[in-house]
Amino acid sequence: MAVTFIRAVILYVCVVIALRLMGKRQIGEMQPKELVITILIAELAAIPMSDLNSPLINGVIAILTLIVLEIFLSVISLKSNTFRRLLNGRPAIVINKGVIDQKALKNLRFTAEELMESLRQQEVFDISDVKYAIVETTGKLSVLLNADRQPLTPSDTKTAPASDAALNVCLICDGKIKKESFNRCSLTQKDVEQILTTRRLKVRDVFLMTADENGNYNIISKDC
């Protein structure tokens, strides 16, 4: 039992390192090969965890080999369009200028019901509102609505937006200052300490503090 426990810890660390090396993708945005590798890694890690007769290193080698191959293929994909297309396929336009490309749908084995379902997930409930719909290499549907169906923007009404969009960064998370965030906002650490002092708060009392480059900030203190 102790052996199983130790193996589980080692394999967990190995899988975390492997996925960290693979890079940042959410499951819904993974390319097919990335999804396959993620599933394979899970299976490969499970085998030596439960089968004590198999050397631990077998699982570790298999996992790391997959990751290394994935990284090499990713680098080649970056450099070569042809290779990338071979590996990932290419996006397919299924609605072109408002007209459904039934041949493209058939090639993708996409039924009409699936198309409607994907549109509804994009909050499009009337197919005639769609100018272009593209099935990406991840299988996700991207939609461009007809101009008269798109949400209004300040530039459409020729008015200035109420406020310039600014990125909110987290300056204090769970009672700890995040120094790397200060270069993305107009506040300094000294400013933050002054603000907290005026509110009779200490850094450790703050659950979350965010600020943007315009000097706007928001503080949520910890529950008692």
Next chain:
Amino acid sequence: MKRLIAAAVLMLMLVSFCTVGVVQILSHEDKIIGIISQAVEAAENEDYQLAYELAVKSEEEWISSEQELAPFTSHLHLNDVGLAISKLPPLIKYGNKSQFISECKYTIVQITHLADSEVPSLSNIF
């Protein structure tokens, strides 16, 4: 770029580790089979004392080899070989020559199979 370098280093380490593993298995195979073969020869020449000593030596060598081979190969196979080798000293000690030789040959085949299954040959891969 960093990720690529890390991947290249990792690949090198993996290949090196696998090579070391195969080399270790083959060298232990040669050593143990050599001792057991000598024990068989001694038994055939009716030098039972020498055969016994060699059988004991093979068992001791296997115990230390097993520790080194455990990271590289299936523990079940290692256990099977260990069980087979452990039979040899009592067999020759109590004068069962034919069974001793038979068990020695069986053990040699097991060790050979264990080593062959770790070599990256086409038959193993497919």
